[in-house]
Amino acid sequence: MSVTVADLVAQAVAAFGVLAATAEPVGEELQYLVDLETVWGARLRAVAAARGAEPAPRGAEAAIEALGAEAAAISDPHRAIDWMSTLPQVALVALGETA
Amino acid sequence: MRFMEARPDGRAVVYAHIQADPLVQRAADLLATATTTQRLLARAVMNGQSTDPDRWRTMFPTLFGPEAPPPGDSARDRSEAILSASLEVADRGEQTRSQFRGAIVEAMAECLLAQRTGPVHRERRILFDGRPSEIHPYDVTVEREGAAEAWDCKWGARGIKGDVIHQLDDARRGAADEGEKLLVGLVVFDARRSCEVRLVRERGPVALEGLRLIALEGLDRLAGRKPA
Numbered sequence: 001m002s003v004t005v006a007d008l009v010a011q012a013v014a015a016f017g018v019l020a021a022t023a024e025p026v027g028e029e030l031q032y033l034v035d036l037e038t039v040w041g042a043r044l045r046a047v048a049a050a051r052g053a054e055p056a057p058r059g060a061e062a063a064i065e066a067l068g069a070e071a072a073a074i075s076d077p078h079r080a081i082d083w084m085s086t087l088p089q090v091a092l093v094a095l096g097e098t099a
Numbered sequence: 100m101r102f103m104e105a106r107p108d109g110r111a112v113v114y115a116h117i118q119a120d121p122l123v124q125r126a127a128d129l130l131a132t133a134t135t136t137q138r139l140l141a142r143a144v145m146n147g148q149s150t151d152p153d154r155w156r157t158m159f160p161t162l163f164g165p166e167a168p169p170p171g172d173s174a175r176d177r178s179e180a181i182l183s184a185s186l187e188v189a190d191r192g193e194q195t196r197s198q199f200r201g202a203i204v205e206a207m208a209e210c211l212l213a214q215r216t217g218p219v220h221r222e223r224r225i226l227f228d229g230r231p232s233e234i235h236p237y238d239v240t241v242e243r244e245g246a247a248e249a250w251d252c253k254w255g256a257r258g259i260k261g262d263v264i265h266q267l268d269d270a271r272r273g274a275a276d277e278g279e280k281l282l283v284g285l286v287v288f289d290a291r292r293s294c295e296v297r298l299v300r301e302r303g304p305v306a307l308e309g310l311r312l313i314a315l316e317g318l319d320r321l322a323g324r325k326p327a
Binding site: 081 | 125127135139141143146147148149154157158159160161164165166174193255256257261289290293296297300316
């Protein structure tokens with residue numbers, strides 16, 4: 001059975017959660033973290049709602065897996081915050097969406 | 100309203116060495132003519148952990164995958180050149196890479212603006228009659244009579260802070276008080292969504308109508324083009 005867009009959105013959201021946990025110690029940015037989770041979570045969920053059952057585009061599965069590995073490797077909380085803005089865009093492009 | 104050279108301080112002297120590094124201009128030139136996805140690649144790599152080029156190629160199948168332009172195609176070559184330059188920046192160490200990234204965004208903005216208008220300058224102060232002069236210079240200015248512009252450049256949305264917004268707005272109002280027009284804005288090498296949430300939280304009493312935001316997806320607007 002082929003991997004769907006919804007499967008990969010779920011993986012991207014999980015990787016985003018890993019970044020959010022890494023970023024958490026930066027207390028003064030808590031509001032920004034919440035805002036990022038709100039807007040990017042909504043954007044990713046919208047893709048799953050619209051195209052969730054579609055087979056994932058070619059190369060997307062490996063892309064999201066690599067993206068998850070990169071997110072997991074980030075240990076610096078400040079870098080994790082920056083990546084919370086970048087990871088969803090990279091995932092969206094891999095899924096054939098506009099950034 | 101008049102533009103002046105910034106007073107050199109210790110930070111400026113050190114930063115000038117970063118700005119003069121050939122890698123900064125090489126990356127800026129590549130990014131000035133890049134697509135949004137290629138710019139996103141640069142942002143991810145320059146801010147990333149991995150220095151393995153194949154991991155990045157895997158992450159961007161539309162640039163390097165089987166359905167991407169083949170090696171030898173100019174678009175593919177540009178993607179490879181951007182990946183290579185970005186990895187060089189990432190390899191400089193945390194403190195230095197941060198300075199490089201800032202310098203690259205400024206140089207890219209200068210390059211893009213120069214495609215539309217001019218004269219374009221870097222690190223300039225703006226003075227107004229009867230107002231105390233700002234110490235902090237604007238990153239890039241367009242000093243064209245009747246169509247002047249002042250831009251602050253940021254690597255990421257987190258660089259959008261209340262004092263930056265206030266200073267830009269203050270310059271715009273200062274120009275208006277003298278009957279002159281000054282377009283002010285932020286150039287941010289980050290996702291528009293992230294910039295917008297940051298801007299709304301940080302703006303304080305400043306009305307955002309007079310402030311332009313050029314985010315990663317819309318950088319070509321600086322050059323007067325639609326996003327590629």
